Amino acid sequence: MIAFLYARVSTLDKEQNPEVQPRELREYCRRAGWEIGEEFVDHMSGTKAQRPKWQEMLRLVRRRKCGAVVVFRFNRFARSTRELVNWLEEFEALGVQFISLHENIDTSTPMGKAVFRITAAIAELEVDIIRENVRAGLLYARSKGVTLGRPRRIGNGELILSMRSRGTTWREISAHFDVSASTAKRLARIACEAGPKTGQKPVENTVENEPENKGHGRPI
Numbered sequence: 001m002i003a004f005l006y007a008r009v010s011t012l013d014k015e016q017n018p019e020v021q022p023r024e025l026r027e028y029c030r031r032a033g034w035e036i037g038e039e040f041v042d043h044m045s046g047t048k049a050q051r052p053k054w055q056e057m058l059r060l061v062r063r064r065k066c067g068a069v070v071v072f073r074f075n076r077f078a079r080s081t082r083e084l085v086n087w088l089e090e091f092e093a094l095g096v097q098f099i100s101l102h103e104n105i106d107t108s109t110p111m112g113k114a115v116f117r118i119t120a121a122i123a124e125l126e127v128d129i130i131r132e133n134v135r136a137g138l139l140y141a142r143s144k145g146v147t148l149g150r151p152r153r154i155g156n157g158e159l160i161l162s163m164r165s166r167g168t169t170w171r172e173i174s175a176h177f178d179v180s181a182s183t184a185k186r187l188a189r190i191a192c193e194a195g196p197k198t199g200q201k202p203v204e205n206t207v208e209n210e211p212e213n214k215g216h217g218r219p220i
Contacts, residue, residue: 001067001097002037003029004057008076009043018043021072028070028101037066058087061096068097068108157191160184 007021022039029036038060040053054077061069069091071077077100078084088107091098097108105115156177163173170181177184 001032001034002065003032003034003068003070004037004061004066005029005039006054006057006069006071006077007039007041008051008054009041021076024072024101025070028099034068061091061094064094064096066096068099070099070101072100073102074100074105156184157187157189157194160188161191164188 005022005025007025009018009021018041022041025039026036038057040057042051042053044051057069060066069077074081074084078087088098092107097106099106099108156179160173160177163176170184174181174184179187
């Protein structure tokens with residue numbers, strides 16, 4: 001059987017020997033009598049979603065270039081139990097075995113398959129618990145009158161008009177309100193269309209015409 005070896009060495013652990021994982025993976029394949037197809041090693045933290053060697057390996061696995069994938073630990077391969085289960089289900093459909101040395105998981109054996117089913121059930125339970133906790137939290141927040149969702153910025157339009165009338169640039173306004181210049185212009189336009197408030201002098205609407213990079217320009 002041709003086996004792919006995958007290892008991830010964390011860049012956060014400066015004392016970690018990058019050769020430890022591959023060496024143990026090679027030794028396992030030697031004892032099992034498997035041919036090592038390719039070795040894939042990522043040198044990065046597990047929090048990063050983009051792992052180039054991991055992705056390269058999975059592309060080859062999907063093309064059925066190996067019969068087994070051997071890893072050092074679960075957390076070297078997947079970032080969550082649910083993610084692990086999803087990949088193991090795909091491997092099973094592809095006819096590819098999965099071996100994790102330190103968890104003693106080998107889906108080519110009856111015991112390994114049983115452990116995988118238990119792991120899948122635990123992952124599903126974790127998802128259900130998280131979903132239920134989120135739902136309960138939302139219901140509690142609504143019962144207390146908390147408004148959920150992204151806060152609206154429409155009320156900034158009048159302030160933007162006032163700042164523009166004083167010669168403030170679009171770049172300065174967008175930085176002040178932490179929005180893009182196009183959003184600032186849209187809010188100003190909405191405020192213009194709504195009409196000036198009582199006691200406020202109307203201003204000319206030139207939202208679209210003025211360049212954003214001028215230091216001063218005509219007010220809206």
